[in-house]
Amino acid sequence: MKRLIEEGSTSFEQSLLSAMADERPSPELVARMEQGLGLAASGGAATAAAGGMAGWAKLTVVGLVAVGLAGVGFTQLRGADAAAVAPPTVKPVPVKVEAPVAAAPTPVSVTDLAVQDDPTPSRPRPAASGTADLREEIRLLDEARAAVRAGKSNEALSLLAKYNRKYPRGQFRQEAQVLRVEALKGSGNEEAAVKLGKKFVAQHPESPHVERVERATGAEH
């Protein structure tokens, strides 16, 4: 199948499509991203690199924390509307956390890269867990995922139960729930898998995990 812009489109459509395809970030935005990632050749990146750990590596850790903060709600991370000019030092996560309104924590799955949904902006709070905890959460889920894939469903369920006990408000609860559906299905407990899958979809209809849950439970349309 050819792209619309290659055949059959009107000149108006072509104008729209080519304009979209040609759009690039401004040099200022590119510089800001580089600086935020510690990749800039000078300026902020150099400043960040001054510690024992390389600047970019620090940012990786900060990024992890940021992803943890996403549990508080990446959904609340706003574009730096008011930060058009990058600061002189590295701005690890130049996304700004929008204030207000309390809400449930918003888990984010780094492991599966699915950023969690939380339609209600909430006041920024400290991350539910520190970096070490976050790594442990990821490790547990990685192990559970590996177990699911290896067909070791009971082991996966055990790991997921451990995850739940240890991190009742963990950052990756949705991912854990999806894995549980898959593990239940794998263990032959299809009824429980379908029940949990339906509950998940009802609770998180907009979750990026929905299709995966529906695949696992055979509910996909």
Add this chain to the structure above:
Amino acid sequence: MANASLLLVEPRPLDEAARRSRLEKMFRAHHELVWRTLRRLGLGPEQAADAAQQAFLIAAERLNDIRHGSERAFLFGTAIRLARTAYRSGRRFQLEDDMDHRADAGSKVEELVDRRRAVELADRVLAQMEPSLLTVFVLFEIEGLSTPEIAELVGVPLGTAASRLRRAREAFRSTAARMERTMRRETSQ
């Protein structure tokens, strides 16, 4: 959904310099694409830059796990998820609700030579599109991914991806035609 974990392999630790070098190469090669995808999926220029940076931070954290050659897919998958989150938080397309855009009155179709204007109009067209169709449309029509690639990324069967693309095209063409008619009508008055 995209099963990004399919892209993961057993970690093979990289030393610091190699990790930095790889991240830098990924950024150089893909930052425009990641930013543009986020833009088309509904974020403003600055929001897209922030989210793109977030995508690369996530990539940095998972660097050992990203298979060589899968960097682009990984970043696409991450960008899609970040955009979905932004969508749910209601920040997508901060544009007027009125599709006919009375503010456009007086503008001429010929003004589309102005790229910025064209981008703005295009985003208004995309704003009318259902999110699941939008993602497929953007990846295919703007970024040139194949339908099998899109199916893999979005985590749907190939037939579903193709079907979504057909519907997305219909939606795009219908909305664009409506917008063009409105603009022509208003400029002729």
